[in-house]
Amino acid sequence: MKKKLLAVLLTAVMVVTALAGCGSGSSGSDSSAGSAGSESAGSDSEASESGAGEAAAETDGREKVDGIMYAEGLPIVDEGAYTFSMFCDDSTEGNFLSFEEFEKQTNVKVDFRGYPYETATERMNLDLNSGDYADVIGGWILSDSMILTYGVQQGVFIPLDELFEKYAPNISAILDLPGVREEMTAPDGHIYTIPYVCSDTQVEYSPYINERWLERVGMDVPTTTDEFEAVLKAFKEQDANGNGDPNDEIPFSADSNNKHLESMAGYFGVPMSNRGFTVTEDGETAWAGESSGYREFLKWFSRLNDEGLIDSELFTQDNSTWNGKGSRDLFGCSIAYGSGFRGVDTGGKKGDFTDVPVLNADQGGRWLRYSTGVSTYRTQAVITDNAEHPEVIVRWFDNAFALENGILCGAGPIGVTVRREGEAPEPGFFTTTAADIPCKYYEIGTEGMSDEDQEKYAWQNRWPQSMPKFLPPDFKYARDEEVYDEKGVTNATYEPYLTEVPVKSFWVSQEDVEAYSELATVIRDYYAQQQAMFCTGELDVNDDAVWQAYCDGFDGLNLDKYLEICGITERIE
Ligand SMILES: [Ca+2]
Numbered sequence: 348m349k350k351k352l353l354a355v356l357l358t359a360v361m362v363v364t365a366l367a368g369c370g371s372g373s374s375g376s377d378s379s380a381g382s383a384g385s386e387s388a389g390s391d392s393e394a395s396e397s398g399a400g401e402a403a404a405e406t407d408g409r410e411k412v413d414g415i416m417y418a419e420g421l422p423i424v425d426e427g428a429y430t431f432s433m434f435c436d437d438s439t440e441g442n443f444l445s446f447e448e449f450e451k452q453t454n455v456k457v458d459f460r461g462y463p464y465e466t467a468t469e470r471m472n473l474d475l476n477s478g479d480y481a482d483v484i485g486g487w488i489l490s491d492s493m494i495l496t497y498g499v500q501q502g503v504f505i506p507l508d509e510l511f512e513k514y515a516p517n518i519s520a521i522l523d524l525p526g527v528r529e530e531m532t533a534p535d536g537h538i539y540t541i542p543y544v545c546s547d548t549q550v551e552y553s554p555y556i557n558e559r560w561l562e563r564v565g566m567d568v569p570t571t572t573d574e575f576e577a578v579l580k581a582f583k584e585q586d587a588n589g590n591g592d593p594n595d596e597i598p599f600s601a602d603s604n605n606k607h608l609e610s611m612a613g614y615f616g617v618p619m620s621n622r623g624f625t626v627t628e629d630g631e632t633a634w635a636g637e638s639s640g641y642r643e644f645l646k647w648f649s650r651l652n653d654e655g656l657i658d659s660e661l662f663t664q665d666n667s668t669w670n671g672k673g674s675r676d677l678f679g680c681s682i683a684y685g686s687g688f689r690g691v692d693t694g695g696k697k698g699d700f701t702d703v704p705v706l707n708a709d710q711g712g713r714w715l716r717y718s719t720g721v722s723t724y725r726t727q728a729v730i731t732d733n734a735e736h737p738e739v740i741v742r743w744f745d746n747a748f749a750l751e752n753g754i755l756c757g758a759g760p761i762g763v764t765v766r767r768e769g770e771a772p773e774p775g776f777f778t779t780t781a782a783d784i785p786c787k788y789y790e791i792g793t794e795g796m797s798d799e800d801q802e803k804y805a806w807q808n809r810w811p812q813s814m815p816k817f818l819p820p821d822f823k824y825a826r827d828e829e830v831y832d833e834k835g836v837t838n839a840t841y842e843p844y845l846t847e848v849p850v851k852s853f854w855v856s857q858e859d860v861e862a863y864s865e866l867a868t869v870i871r872d873y874y875a876q877q878q879a880m881f882c883t884g885e886l887d888v889n890d891d892a893v894w895q896a897y898c899d900g901f902d903g904l905n906l907d908k909y910l911e912i913c914g915i916t917e918r919i920e
Contacts, residue, residue, distance in 0.1 A: 416739045418514060422454040423742045430456040431740050435486035437461030437811040445756050445810045455743050461811060483740060485728030486813030492860045494726060498539035504729035506537035510738050515745035517777045521817060524779055530723040534854050540729050541744050543815030547722035548834055550841045552607040555700040556680040560587040572614050572647060572706050579656040582679035600658035601682035603669040610715055612644035614706040617919060618715035618846060623874050625919060626846035633917035634910055636874055637898045645881045645888040652882060662879045685833050695830040702837050705844040716845040721820045728815055748817040749777045756810035757818060758790045764804050766791050779819050787825040859912045866909040873904055
């Protein structure tokens with residue numbers, strides 16, 4: 348039984364990891380990928396000096412950097428003057444609409460080498476070992492530890508920050524968005540990757556409560572943990588879903604893959620991540636897995652469980668079971684990313700569910716900020732020391748981040764799969780904020796096109812989806828009809844009670860990579876497994892000796908070393 352539970356929890360962790368990424372089609376990559384191939388050839392770090400472009404030549408009346416690149420404007424080079432190779436995980440044929448268009452704009456050709464994720468990882472390691480690697484390597488196959496090994500240590504991946512400063516005003520503006528430069532900068536102070544920045548939610552998983560049920564039991568949306576408990580009791584005792592059966596209601600459940608129960612420890616002042624971290628009032632990330640606030644939450648939650656208010660399959664059900672119950676109207680409240688589990692098409696209007704606000708807000712109730720509204724992926728594309736003209740590649744990416752090029756990469760060509768309304772911006776127009784855009788863009792899609800065109804303009808043929816692209820984080824495609832933005836409402840409702848910053852990210856130093864991945868696994872498993880046992884009453888959280896044994900368990904797993912590697916010095920009592 349215990350083993351099965353652990354397996355389910357492990358799956359949950361994996362799913363969470365795989366969720367990261369801007370837009371669709373991403374597969375999760377693990378940070379342990381980089382240990383192979385440290386004897387790679389071509390590690391001469393002098394190559395990183397090239398491309399700073401001191402030598403400028405006078406050609407065609409315009410000044411050229413290194414005799415090849417125009418420092419500003421388009422095209423970037425003369426026709427036929429430069430081709431670079433790009434290697435990444437991508438399963439398409441590689442005939443990208445954007446590459447064709449960017450070649451017209453820049454005269455730069457791309458020799459694209461895409462492979463499915465698993466093959467790409469293998470090939471990349473082989474290539475790096477042999478010294479015969481592409482000019483650009485990117486996608487979900489890169490990791491922090493690879494940046495440290497091949498970038499910081501060996502110089503195979505070259506530092507890009509100087510090139511950005513000289514030739515890439517768009518990338519520089521993206522780096523200036525809140526938190527982005529800090530996130531992108533490696534421990535040696537350099538930036539080795541092209542930034543992939545996109546909008547993200549401030550509130551990830553949170554509880555949604557059934558307003559129709561509330562109405563039937565004659566209660567309001569709860570604002571404290573006591574009121575919440577009373578509402579769940581009413582859901583249980585009455586025929587809240589109104590189907591004539593007073594016993595089929597499940598007052599509280601949670602997304603089977605992303606339960607995030609510990610986020611509710613925020614009602615007791617310690618909003619926690621599923622790794623047991625919190626963010627203090629001072630904005631510091633701290634360990635809270637043994638805190639009194641967390642214990643208080645567990646006491647409260649296990650009491651709700653004793654009272655029969657919690658889904659009895661909370662820790663065992665799979666996603667289809669959870670969704671199935673939702674679509675049968677059995678849930679009074681569930682933690683979820685949104686109320687989609689209800690399975691009812693609301694026609695763009697608000698459905699039955701509404702936010703449970705941050706409970707106990709007037710007594711210090713808080714919630715963990717998931718992101719600043721912007722997420723930064725820092726291991727999506729590197730330029731290698733095999734690239735003859737890295738400055739051209741940097742300018743090519745910089746141009747790809749212009750507004751209508753970003754739209755092309757995401758939604759497709761304007762006039763084909765996107766409609767523009769109003770005054771067109773200047774060619775090459777770039778902005779990091781939607782407020783500066785002079786017109787509206789509507790997504791039309793490929794519906795009604797011939798099969799051939801549907802294929803040609805399909806999303807996966809617009810741009811290699813694992814490579815960085817950019818649109819202003821607050822940009823939205825216009826719609827003819829107003830649609831209820833559930834997630835936007837949740838973000839706005841929670842904003843006043845969110846921690847100042849999200850849990851911090853960190854670089855694991857090269858010598859700690861192995862120790863880190865081992866410690867992280869056993870500590871996360873132990874934390875999750877014990878939490879499930881406390882919540883279901885298998886372990887009695889009210890028993891001081893049991894709690895002490897739980898805390899001692901972390902010492903046995905070398906929590907101190909783990910926190911040291913993570914750079915976390917604070918522990919909440
Ligand atoms: Ca019922």
